[in-house]
Amino acid sequence: MDEGVFGRAARERAIAEVEAEMARLCELLAEGLAMGLDEGREMVGGAMSEFLTEFFDLVRAKGSRPGMNGMITLPLLVHDAETGPEARPLNGGGRGLEDGPPSGPRAVAVVHLLWWAAARYFDDLTDTPGAPSPGNVAVGKKVLTALAVGSHLPARILADLPVTGGVRAALGDELSRCWLDAVDGQLRDLTAPVSTATPESVLRAYEGKTGAPYAMAAASAACLAGADGRRVTGWRSFGRALGVLRQLVNDQRDLASGRHEDLANGTATYLLVQLLASLPAGRRREALALHAAARHSGSARAELTAWMLDDEVVDSCAASVAPLIERAHGLLDRLGGEPGRVRELHGLVDETVGHMPGFRLAVA
DSSP states (O other): OOOTTTHHHHHHHHHHHHHHHHHHHHHHHHTTOSSSSOSOOHHHHHHHHHHHHHHHHHHHHTTOHHHHHHHHHHHHHHHHHHHOTTTSOTTOOSOOGGGSSOOTHHHHHHHHHHHHHHHHHHHHHHHSTTOOOTTSHHHHHHHHHHHIIIIIHHHHHHHTSSOOHHHHHHHHHHHHHHHHHHHHHHHHHHHSOGGGOOHHHHHHHHHHHTHHHHHHHHHHHHHHTTOOHHHHHHHHHHHHHHHHHHHHHHHHHHHHTTOOHHHHHTOOOHHHHHHHHHSOHHHHHHHHHHHHHHTTOHHHHHHHHHHHTOHHHHHHHHHHHHHHHHHHHHHHHHHOOSHHHHHHHHHHHHHHHTTSTTOOOOOO
16 A cells, blocks of 8 residues: 555554554453443453453464454544544544543444454364364353454444444444354355355355455444445445455465465365366366365375466466456445545555465456
């Protein structure tokens, strides 16, 4: 992303402020506070504080900071695209940390991060071969805590916002919609056999499991800004499109990093399905056999990765992704809004796809 009309320094300050909100939230949770309820919930508060600390440690360890920054800036920019920069500077707005839980669009950014902290744990739990059963006490504690972090704590934060009843109800609807759409997408991802998956079916799953939270963050920010229903719907569509691009980046980074977690989990990623669709019958059977072996064999994962990162396969996949990028830009152009913030959002799209390692993006 270029410096943008407000500059990189302003974005970094905004991100730092939301991160400070999260740190303060963890402190309050550890004291049994920040849940919009009376005192005396140190057990669940402490568990949530510890859970979130582990999440942010993992983000740093896996080099996922750029993605987290995008999660934070999306709702801030959408809100300001609706209200204009005079209404709330990018690096300000909302109550101070000493006043309790976050408010304004920063509250939406915090809710977005809370959702992802929980989703990351559930994703790891379902993907890890031989993971401990939920009957295990430690796992059971984490599952219960993840439920609190990703659903109940966000609901309490949204309920505490100083907004009208109608806006509060709309925010609750966005959070509920997000969870149902994301679970739908994750179930598609978990149950679809690679042999029958298509690029269209994979993208449909991505729209849910990763597109839904980004859609929630964008639409909720628009609700807070007072946007009408038509514009909220438009922002939801833009957020979903951005989330799909983010998932494609995640897929590519998994291969480029050498972690190969998707292959070990047997996941039908977009790039894998694109490869399978391009192969003649005999080679396709060979690739499917490699994919089955990849769940337990490092050498099979390495060989299949080489197939997937073949120049022709990557170029073909890039050509198919280019229209998705153009669609995200087109949604922004049709929505419009405060020109500087819309420009920043265009930059966020370009920055997101720019994190695809070695991915040569074709021009649609």
